[in-house]
Amino acid sequence: MSDSTATRANVYDVRPASEVPAESPLAWSCHTSGRPSVSANSRVVLRERAMLGHLILRGGAIVLDEAVRGVLGFGLPARPNALSLSDDGERSIQWLSPDEWLVIVPGGEEFALEQRLREALGDAHYAIVNVGGGQTLLELEGDKARELLMKSTPYDVHPDAFPVGKGVTTVFAKSSLILRRPDEARWELVVRRSFADYLYRWLLDAGAEYAIGVEQ
């Protein structure tokens, strides 16, 4: 890494190990106050995957793809609105716009990943921003999950229009979020911190008729 890059970018660990307590955006709504539990009748299950590492990559696709392949072992999705996953499904990269990608990795990995990417990218024209504090990931699972989504977003979530491996930023319940489908069974919702409480309550309300349950 050149000195100029190092001094221009403000690189620091936003979640230092343990001394500073950190909470997910749903700390109160989902984890402290009451939540519907999963029962035998639950056709939809909601769970939060809190405190993951979220990074936004911006720059040219070719340069970023090379660096990401070297560091993470898999490349950027080649098409718009696509999602690429590592073999174990723990790490993902999603296309957000022609020069912007969202990387989600297990919590705690993001700072090391950011540093390794900066090293790999050197003097290239790029930006990496840790947005882990600003958003969180929700998962929907169950045979009525698609029905719940159909009530909430104008986007077509039929499997023909929304195959596995797709991810879009779209309108959802008068707000916006990133909706993605990493595998057949699950839908992932990346929600912003400021919308998290509202969307959580919306999902519980919309899922009430399917006896939605929230898994810890």
Next chain:
Amino acid sequence: MFHIYCPYCEELREEEEFHPKGQAHIERPKDPEACSDEEWGDYLFFRDNPRGIHHELWVHAVGCRKFFNITRNTVTYDILETYKMGEQPRVTAESLASQQTQGNVQVASGGQQTVGASSAAAEAIKGEQA
């Protein structure tokens, strides 16, 4: 449901995700210091308000957040094509008018939602000229 084709996302998206941002292809004067007040005022404040074909700047606000251009008929509200920033429109008032005089009305190929719409657009133009 009203869908608009985003040339960056390469698919049709709900209108709710977009915002119009006014006239497209407005060029900032190369040397603002050398502009007359009239030139600068035109650049800053004055916009076309045509009856018929209009090229507009839109943004996919809830989506890829990219700006792009739409060619739209302000009479029929047909969207004739959408194209990326820096590109030139394929459908213009002139191109539609010349198609009309040749008696060869073709469907615009740019905007997917407009199949079958441009003959109506051409009719509108024709009505205007008559």
